[in-house]
Amino acid sequence: MRIAQEERAAYLAAGRSAMEAGPSWLKLGRHEALESFFRAGFPGREEAWKYTSLTALEKRRLHSPAPGAEFLPDSLPAGHLLTYGNGYALSRSTSLPEGMLGRLDVALAHTTLPAAARFGTLAGRESALVALDTALWREGVVLHVPAQWRVDEPIFIVRTIDEDGAMVHERSLIVLEPGARATVVELCNGRGDYWRNAATEIFVGARAHLSYVKLVEDGAAAIHTGALFARQEQDSRLDVLSLALGGQLTRQDIALDLAGAGAGATLNGCFLAGGRSHVDHHTRIEHTAAHTQSREAFRGIAAGRGRGVFDGLIVVRPGAQKADARQSSRNLLLSPLAEIDAKPQLEIYADDVKCSHGATVGRLDESQVFYLRSRGIGDVQARAMLTHAFALEACAAIAPGTLRDWLTQRLDGALDRLVEEGRK
Amino acid sequence: MLEITDLHVAVDGKPILKGVDLSVQAGEVHAVMGPNGSGKSTLAHVIAGRPGYAVTAGEIRYLGQDLIGQTPEERARAGIFLAFQYPVEIPGVANIQLLKSALNQVRRARGETELDAMDFLDYVQSRLGLVGMKEELLYRAVNEGFSGGEKKRNEILQMAVLEPRLAILDETDSGLDIDALKAVADGVNALRGPQRAMVLVTHYQRLLNYIRPDRVHVLADGRMVKSGGPELALELEERGYGWLEAAPEARRARA
Secondary structure, rough: OOOOOHHHHHHHHHHHHHHHHHHHHHHHHHHHHHHHHHHHOOOOOOOOHHHOOHHHHOOOEEOOOOOOOOOOOOOOOEEEEEEEOOOOEEEEEEOOOOOOOOOOHHHHHOOHHHHHHHOOOOOOOOOOHHHHHHHHOOOOEEEEOOOOOOOOOOEEEEEEEEEEEOOEEEEEEEEEEEOEEEEEEEEEEEOOOOOEEEEEEEEEEEOEEEEEEEEEOOOOEEEEEEEEEEEEOOOEEEEEEEEEOOOOEEEEEEEEEEEOOEEEEEEEEEEOOOOOOEEEEEEEEEEOOOOEEEEEEEEEEEEEOEEEEEEEEEEEEEOOOOOOOEEEEEEEOOOOOOEEEEEEEEEEEEOOOOEEEEEEEEEOOOHHHHHOOOOOOOOHHHHHHHHHHHHHHHHHOOOOHHHHHHHHHHHHHHHHHHHHHHHH | OOOEEEEEEEOOOOEEEEEEEEOOOOOOEEEOOOOOOOOHHHHHHHOOOOEEEEEEEEEEEEEOOOOOOHHHHHHHOOOOEEEEEOOOEEEEEEEHHHHHHHHHHHHHOOOOOOHHHHHHHHHHHHHHHOOOOHHHHOOOOOOOOOHHHHHHHHHHHHHHHHHEEEEEOOOOOOOHHHHHHHHHHHHHHHHHHOOOOOEEEOOHHHHHHHOOEEEEEEEEEEEEEHHHHHHHHHHHHOOOOHHHHHHHHHHHHHO
């Protein structure tokens, strides 16, 4: 629905300082994007938003916040670190040069930087939320890894929001040139009833390899709408892990394009929905080129009156012969009022392909529970063990090591709280 | 050690056990034999406390305690172990993790301290040899992708680690080739002792070539129709079960 005239002023006011900075092409793009958001309004009627309503968002009085405070999670592994508070860059702790890892607005002011040319080419205006993000993002993050470079330690981008009623639009641009390697973790945390709207564009060059983790630990009253777009060139590899462990309403749209022959991707996720929270993942993997491979595995766990949605589409384009795609969505309900909807979809336009998908929604297997109990393990502990085992399969694609151990700890901690809630 | 008196059990409202008596003393090995559908597995599972198996009459006493109403974990911690006919696969839970959690629960119940990681590993490795199991299976998910023989050895390994007072082995011989059968039997024999009782539930006499029972019972249509010494097993091997199921005097004798 179109945004009414009287409300438009509020967005213009919120975005003024962000929209008036930067080169003129960027400013023009921002204004056009805002117009396109005004025309389209918040999504609601379309099929992709059937299960998820943003009416709570439309009712909130939102404002653009002042810079907030940094909040780092416990025992964050060693690595490169950028922190953001309410959308403003706070600290930067890395040995990488500013041109490789830094603020996106600074990078775009120098249009000669190679990453700048990619900006906005994947995150278009088809989505009103992405258009609004394009109009109003500030500072942002850019990672540009030159050809054959390896960034060994993980890059952590910690984005904290700590103001009630805050509206923060985040933007990331990640470019790996041919043969480059990197691991990026975007961590979203905070407190208050803010709205976080994020868009990330990822370009993986030929033979490059990117591991990308989005770890959502938003506050219990937060709304988070996120969009991730990735394009992969020949023989590149991309591993995406989406862990949605917090927030009132979380919607993640993830679109991967296997554009180069031989490109391979894994897209794994685990979401926890407790209380009255709502977590929705919409994923789209396009096999555009031949000999491309994708593996997608999502695990969902809901307790209380939690609600989960998984909508996963795999498209195999006519040129993508010998494409190989597998998708699975397995979901666990820990309480009678919890609900998860899983909708796997395949669209295949090539004839020589291997594709499979499967989705399940159910409860713990009582024969497994009895087996553990018959070994002396208590009912509560047995169920917790099985629930953890179920969720942790999502982390299997991350290389064993400090990062995986830490992610596993984050997931374990959130899961303990959810299992506890499921028992009530 | 185990005293079962006039036990009636229904599953999904359907009577399966219709008055079973069984008395097993410490140090004894008993075999419960019988045709398919006679209620053997139900008897094994009801002793372990499987939910959904309703005891409608009778008693199960273990070491003088009434078992009915106790949870499966309480029974396990008190020293009861069930080796499953179909060991359950548990993806994502490492075998060693199951062993460690289970052993620590059982040790705590026995008033012993939990083992630290090194002592625990030493202890488990010492038990691996008993069942001829490869160490790498400790680090795989419980029973996931195990062969039939590996699953059964894994059951005996768990038994060897937990050191139960009363072990119920449900069709542990089914689906095993002769080498696996021998390995399992060796493990069981090594665990025989004056303080421990075992009940072997089996369809075939074959296992009893390797594990000599003190007593043999025949279960048919939910009742114990005959008991005897080890020679009864050989007689069953020769004559089958038909003559017992058909014998009306056997049923009257129980009534």
